[in-house]
Amino acid sequence: xxxxxxxxxxxxxxxxxxxxYKNVLLAHGGGGRLSQQLIERFFRAQFSxxxxxxxxDGAVFPVEEGRLAFSTDSYVVHPLFFPGGCIGDLxxxxxxxxxxxxxxxxxxxxxxxxxxxxxxxxDLWKVTLAMQEAAKAAGVQIVTGDTKVVDRGKGxxxxxxxxxxxxxxxxxxxxxxxxxxxxxxxxxxxxxxxxVAIMSVRNGLAFDTAIVSDTAPLNRLVASILSMxxxxxxxxxxxxxxxxxxxNEVAASSRVGMELVEDLIPVAEEVRGACEILGLDPMYxxxxxxxxxxxxxxxxxxxxxxxxxxxAGADAVDIGEVVADHPGVVLMQTRIGGKRVVDMLSGEQLxxxx
Amino acid sequence: xxxxxxxxxxxxxxxxxxxxYKNVLLAHGGGGRLSQQLIERFFRAQFSxxxxxxxxDGAVFPVEEGRLAFSTDSYVVHPLFFPGGCIGDLxxxxxxxxxxxxxxxxxxxxxxxxxxxxxxxxDLWKVTLAMQEAAKAAGVQIVTGDTKVVDRGKGxxxxxxxxxxxxxxxxxxxxxxxxxxxxxxxxxxxxxxxxVAIMSVRNGLAFDTAIVSDTAPLNRLVASILSMxxxxxxxxxxxxxxxxxxxNEVAASSRVGMELVEDLIPVAEEVRGACEILGLDPMYxxxxxxxxxxxxxxxxxxxxxxxxxxxAGADAVDIGEVVADHPGVVLMQTRIGGKRVVDMLSGEQLxxxx
Numbered sequence: 001x002x003x004x005x006x007x008x009x010x011x012x013x014x015x016x017x018x019x020x021y022k023n024v025l026l027a028h029g030g031g032g033r034l035s036q037q038l039i040e041r042f043f044r045a046q047f048s049x050x051x052x053x054x055x056x057d058g059a060v061f062p063v064e065e066g067r068l069a070f071s072t073d074s075y076v077v078h079p080l081f082f083p084g085g086c087i088g089d090l091x092x093x094x095x096x097x098x099x100x101x102x103x104x105x106x107x108x109x110x111x112x113x114x115x116x117x118x119x120x121x122x123d124l125w126k127v128t129l130a131m132q133e134a135a136k137a138a139g140v141q142i143v144t145g146d147t148k149v150v151d152r153g154k155g156x157x158x159x160x161x162x163x164x165x166x167x168x169x170x171x172x173x174x175x176x177x178x179x180x181x182x183x184x185x186x187x188x189x190x191x192x193x194x195x196v197a198i199m200s201v202r203n204g205l206a207f208d209t210a211i212v213s214d215t216a217p218l219n220r221l222v223a224s225i226l227s228m229x230x231x232x233x234x235x236x237x238x239x240x241x242x243x244x245x246x247x248n249e250v251a252a253s254s255r256v257g258m259e260l261v262e263d264l265i266p267v268a269e270e271v272r273g274a275c276e277i278l279g280l281d282p283m284y285x286x287x288x289x290x291x292x293x294x295x296x297x298x299x300x301x302x303x304x305x306x307x308x309x310x311x312a313g314a315d316a317v318d319i320g321e322v323v324a325d326h327p328g329v330v331l332m333q334t335r336i337g338g339k340r341v342v343d344m345l346s347g348e349q350l351x352x353x354x
Numbered sequence: 355x356x357x358x359x360x361x362x363x364x365x366x367x368x369x370x371x372x373x374x375y376k377n378v379l380l381a382h383g384g385g386g387r388l389s390q391q392l393i394e395r396f397f398r399a400q401f402s403x404x405x406x407x408x409x410x411d412g413a414v415f416p417v418e419e420g421r422l423a424f425s426t427d428s429y430v431v432h433p434l435f436f437p438g439g440c441i442g443d444l445x446x447x448x449x450x451x452x453x454x455x456x457x458x459x460x461x462x463x464x465x466x467x468x469x470x471x472x473x474x475x476x477d478l479w480k481v482t483l484a485m486q487e488a489a490k491a492a493g494v495q496i497v498t499g500d501t502k503v504v505d506r507g508k509g510x511x512x513x514x515x516x517x518x519x520x521x522x523x524x525x526x527x528x529x530x531x532x533x534x535x536x537x538x539x540x541x542x543x544x545x546x547x548x549x550v551a552i553m554s555v556r557n558g559l560a561f562d563t564a565i566v567s568d569t570a571p572l573n574r575l576v577a578s579i580l581s582m583x584x585x586x587x588x589x590x591x592x593x594x595x596x597x598x599x600x601x602n603e604v605a606a607s608s609r610v611g612m613e614l615v616e617d618l619i620p621v622a623e624e625v626r627g628a629c630e631i632l633g634l635d636p637m638y639x640x641x642x643x644x645x646x647x648x649x650x651x652x653x654x655x656x657x658x659x660x661x662x663x664x665x666a667g668a669d670a671v672d673i674g675e676v677v678a679d680h681p682g683v684v685l686m687q688t689r690i691g692g693k694r695v696v697d698m699l700s701g702e703q704l705x706x707x708x
Binding site for chain 1: 432704
């Protein structure tokens, strides 16, 4: 376990494990000795924990009586490395956040790798380290996994699927159907940073201030909000499709309307500028470290204060309200005084953003 | 929900849902309206169940106190459709079987689709139906999922990841470290059928008797064996890398040797013939509906009888024993009287077999 030192994303460095191959071969996914070596030296060495170490077809762990949350996402982000993160931490935080949006405490993740033949071992190693760091940061364990290799030209470097399991604490009842007229819509911070970071790097744009992805775990912020006596009705992380799509989904599920105030929705100056250059509406751009909480009006101030006390919610704001009128429709009061419909994204604004 | 009737794998037919598109577009994975339509009309319509229907970021279900098993696999099989099955039932049965090999009763699956732009909608629909049928056959529910689309030339039609959660009944203690000298090695049926079915179709080989994949759920066979008073030490399904790799892994984990008898290992005549033509050793060829059970010698006969009473284990046989000598090494007494080492598969025998 030694070799040349590399400087992976995140600034920490760690020697690349001994491998006879500079690039991943088809045989690394064949289920034989090379597969075993890759799994042992990369994943098992980094993700080490008592459940994974059993090397069975799956992990077995104890649970208490109660409710479990279960979620999955595949990550196909392009490029694999981008300002503020890489596919590895995205894959961990994405599923951690999906579990958190169910009101759950995320505990265990699975990781399924689909590698294109020829991927530099060093890239796979950087991603592995990023996943390990992200799992540590979120307080979850990667307990089971799978590695497949597809022929050159039949993939795109690396795709990662993660699934996750978490426990929903007794009494928690968040769900997309629970928004009620009068509720306030709280947003945990500035939007559109993940999508703009990816698009800037893809389009070779340089800005005075680097725009970095907001990729971050939200489970501790959620745990903190849910520990308050004031109930939260809906939690949602506005990823693909952005704030607009997330709120449209909730409006449809809860059969309510929403009225937002454009001026209240925080967008960093450089992000707004980049959106203009790229022809994007920040409301539709993906976030990977933000959440929307919908709460009763009488509790909004207190919950907002609580969110702001947490670093992941430092810039939290109240962006509007849930209304009984126009169910399924999200309206926004614009800066120039009019009202516009914030529709669901109809096509593909940003492909392969996560 | 009408349209032309198609005849999907398995012989059942079902109208293709209305879609304006003959092929999958990038926008079907963008998180907007087209994504929502695809999910609604294909996956949600077919996989319908109370947990999935909540359309949240994840599924929430009740659990009793005890032990859970959690497993994942990505499926990249090429071609997507092959004699005896398709990527859809493979993806369901594969994860169901991995959970069963942990001694668990599989309950809930996730499904993550990575679709290459341009995949015919009809193919995706056939796969969806096959998954629904497979889930029904195995008695599991697909409760949460994710759909991504990658640009043309950056995937290969369709990759599917499934993860699964199951409950391990009290008292069950199967694990790859539990094989003991003296134990018998039981195999549930004829080997190498999945791999040979795939390779035949890929190489355009035709045989007098069609060789079909053995893809099948093993959870009911496992439940039946585990309900017996006689304990099972190890369960393993010999998928990628075949029986040889599976037994080598168990021999290494349990620090024991194994002695097999070649003549006792069942291989169908046409499969043996195809292996000769294709230059394959059946011991290394993938199975998708077979299991190995390692049990105490005094219980072997009874457990074998029990296996044979189940259709998935009708051809079950005792193929050899666990020994204290040569730990980590699997030996086989050959047909001509000698002994040879059945080594771990070192490279890639059959790429993209599952």
